[in-house]
Amino acid sequence: MTTKRLTFVTGNPNKLLETKYILSQGIPIEIDSEDLDIPELQGTTQEIAKAKCRRAAELLGRACITEDTALCYKALNGLPGPYIKHFMKNLGHEGLNNLLVGFQTKEAYALCTFAYSAGPGAEPILFEGCTDGSIVPARGPGTFGWDAIFQPEGFDKTYAEMSKEEKNVISHRFRALDKLKAYLATLP
Numbered sequence: 001m002t003t004k005r006l007t008f009v010t011g012n013p014n015k016l017l018e019t020k021y022i023l024s025q026g027i028p029i030e031i032d033s034e035d036l037d038i039p040e041l042q043g044t045t046q047e048i049a050k051a052k053c054r055r056a057a058e059l060l061g062r063a064c065i066t067e068d069t070a071l072c073y074k075a076l077n078g079l080p081g082p083y084i085k086h087f088m089k090n091l092g093h094e095g096l097n098n099l100l101v102g103f104q105t106k107e108a109y110a111l112c113t114f115a116y117s118a119g120p121g122a123e124p125i126l127f128e129g130c131t132d133g134s135i136v137p138a139r140g141p142g143t144f145g146w147d148a149i150f151q152p153e154g155f156d157k158t159y160a161e162m163s164k165e166e167k168n169v170i171s172h173r174f175r176a177l178d179k180l181k182a183y184l185a186t187l188p
């Protein structure tokens, strides 16, 4: 099998690292990246993901993938969801915990949506991965987003306390990439 090349349009170096690591475990593929400034619309995660990928392929002029991560609180009917970046920036880990004061359930799920477009004008295809867990007071390094406050179900560690080998076989991103990998393998 020849090595495929694909551009990941993202401004997030941690996403890129994890994606390269996870994909390197599976199929022969080389990922390069472009940090293009693409507006993210309001709407459902799926609408946001498709619009971002459509625009990325137009700007790039060739096939690409993009990714959107949502953190969805069950008590808040799925919010902050795709708007987690702004919540995180303005509230921090403590504020993200405080949003749940007064609610019984601290359950949440991390949702990763990869989008693939074959090129300008080609409708993006979505690949979703979800990991259930709960929101906890921060533990572990604050290196990557909300990793320190998300404890996946069945584990006593937060994402931030896990090694990359641990996180990258149970994460929302791993689960979405598993589906993307299977799709990429079918392309010529």
Ligand SMILES: O=c1nc[nH]c2c1ncn2[C@H]1C[C@H](O)[C@@H](COP(=O)(O)OP(=O)(O)OP(=O)(O)O)O1
Pocket (backbone or CB within 6 Å): 009, 010, 011, 012, 015, 040, 067, 068, 069, 070, 084, 085, 086, 088, 144, 145, 146, 147, 159, 173
């Ligand atoms: O596994 C993760 N563990 C912890 N935090 C995470 C993870 N994955 C994304 N995140 C953070 C980054 C950003 O604050 C928000 C998603 O926003 P999102 O728009 O998808 O990412 P971004 O703007 O950083 O990069 P991009 O250029 O690909 O849109 O959640």
Ligand SMILES: [Mg+2]
Pocket (backbone or CB within 6 Å): 040, 085
């Ligand atoms: Mg973004």
